[in-house]
Amino acid sequence: MQFAITREVSPAIARCELTHLARAPIELTRAREQHAAYVALLRDRGRTVIELPADPEAPDSVFVEDAAVVVDELAVITRPGAASRRRELAPIAHVLGRFRATLARIEAPGTLDGGDVLRFGREVLVGRTPRTNDAGVAQLRAALAPHGYTVRAVEVRGCLHLKTAVTAVGPRALLINPAWIDRRALGVSPEVELLEVDPSEPFAANTLRLDELVVVPRAFEKTRARLVARGLRCADLPADELAKAEGGLTCCSLLFTA
Ligand code: CIR
Numbered sequence: 090m091q092f093a094i095t096r097e098v099s100p101a102i103a104r105c106e107l108t109h110l111a112r113a114p115i116e117l118t119r120a121r122e123q124h125a126a127y128v129a130l131l132r133d134r135g136r137t138v139i140e141l142p143a144d145p146e147a148p149d150s151v152f153v154e155d156a157a158v159v160v161d162e163l164a165v166i167t168r169p170g171a172a173s174r175r176r177e178l179a180p181i182a183h184v185l186g187r188f189r190a191t192l193a194r195i196e197a198p199g200t201l202d203g204g205d206v207l208r209f210g211r212e213v214l215v216g217r218t219p220r221t222n223d224a225g226v227a228q229l230r231a232a233l234a235p236h237g238y239t240v241r242a243v244e245v246r247g248c249l250h251l252k253t254a255v256t257a258v259g260p261r262a263l264l265i266n267p268a269w270i271d272r273r274a275l276g277v278s279p280e281v282e283l284l285e286v287d288p289s290e291p292f293a294a295n296t297l298r299l300d301e302l303v304v305v306p307r308a309f310e311k312t313r314a315r316l317v318a319r320g321l322r323c324a325d326l327p328a329d330e331l332a333k334a335e336g337g338l339t340c341c342s343l344l345f346t347a
Contacts, residue, residue, distance in 0.1 A: 093136040094184055094343040096153050097143035098124050098331070104148040105334040106171045108219065108249050113333045120330040124151065127326055127341055134299045136344070139184055147177050151331065152340040154252075155202040155220075156181040158229065159345040162236040163191035165229060170200040170220030181343070188347040193232040201225030204250030204340055209257055213240045214275065216251025244274050248291075252339050256296045258284065258303045258321055264312075266294040284319060287311035295337030304338055 098120045105115075131138050144150045149171075156177050158165040164185040166178055186192055195201045205216035206229070213233060215226045223242070230240035245251050247269045254269035262282040265272065268291060272283055286293040286309070293312035297304040303321050305313040306328035313323050328338055 091136050091344070091346050092188065093131045093138045094141065094153055094181065095124075095128055095131070095138055095341060096141040096150050096180075097121070098151045099143045099148050100145050101148040102151070102331075102334055106149055106173060107335055109247070110333065110335050115330060115333050120151075120334075123327045123330050124341065127328075127338070130304065130324070130326060131299070131342060134302065136299075141180050141184070144177070144180075147174070149174050149334065149336075150177045152204070152334075152336045153177075153181060153343050154340045155204050157185055157343055158201075158203055158206050158208075158233075159185065159189070159343055160208065160233065160236065160238065161346065162189075163193055163232065164189040164345075165193045165195065165232050167201045167203055168195040168197065168199055168225065169202050170218070170222070171202075185343075188345065193228075195225050195228050198222070199224035199228045201229055202250060203343070204252050205245075207251055207255060207257065208238075209263070209277070209281075210260070211238050212277070213238050214243050214251060214255075214277075215240060216245040216254075217242050218245050218250060220250065241276060243270065243276070245270055249335050252295055253292065253337060254294055256294060256339060257298055258296055258316060259298075262319075262321075264294050264296055264316070266291050269294075284315065287315060292332065292337065295339055297338040297342075299344075306332065306338060308332075 202220040293309035
């Protein structure tokens with residue numbers, strides 16, 4: 090079965106961490122409506138959704154992706170780079186413990202945000218960002234390498250996470266914002282197709298791939314048109330309210346099979 094862990098938007102979302110964006114008022118009701126549409130799409134696409142209740146003490150807890158890296162063989166509970174986010178881990182670890190016999194953990198001094206981890210087949214790219222350090226990358230490698238994954242650090246500049254700058258839109262295709270990530274630094278094999286966002290839509294690189302469907306934030310029509318022209322099946326979702334908290338589409342779920 091295919092599962093998705095999500096978490097309701099915290100009433101404290103206005104106190105979220107921000108790195109590259111100026112603080113703008115976030116409408117809680119609107120954020121919750123958009124999040125509900127996201128959860129509904131996951132259900133439509135056959136995911137069994139495990140929705141955790143909101144945590145009023147954890148402003149960013151809707152962004153569950155950052156708390157864990159889940160592969161078929163095990164789950165790795167992260168240690169987020171922002172100390173305010175570490176209380177988010179326990180409930181996620183509790184749920185994942187029902188599905189994976191092994192839960193590895195990133196330990197101090199390591200830091201790692203799940204948003205910095207892009208799995209592409211057996212290749213795992215990890216963004217080196219203010220949230221993810223070398224010790225975090227090394228610990229993730231130690232946890233995944235015995236299962237046949239290659240873990241490689243990638244430099245990212247100008248955005249929060251690796252997946253703000255690049256996501257997979259097909260089994261051999263990545264969508265990138267070349268302003269935030271260097272094509273060559275990605276180091277993927279030459280047969281991997283690299284598509285680019287429309288330059289007027291820098292945040293469009295964070296798409297959510299559900300089977301063959303590529304979900305794009307509704308505001309990014311031009312990038313979506315590029316993907317459609319390339320023959321990809323696309324859908325959109327309203328995502329602008331949580332985007333003010335520097336969150337994208339991948340951030341709001343942890344997807345895995347069991
Ligand atoms: C943060 O700065 O941690 C949150 N405001 C946004 C996290 C977004 N998560 C993600 O990109 N995976």
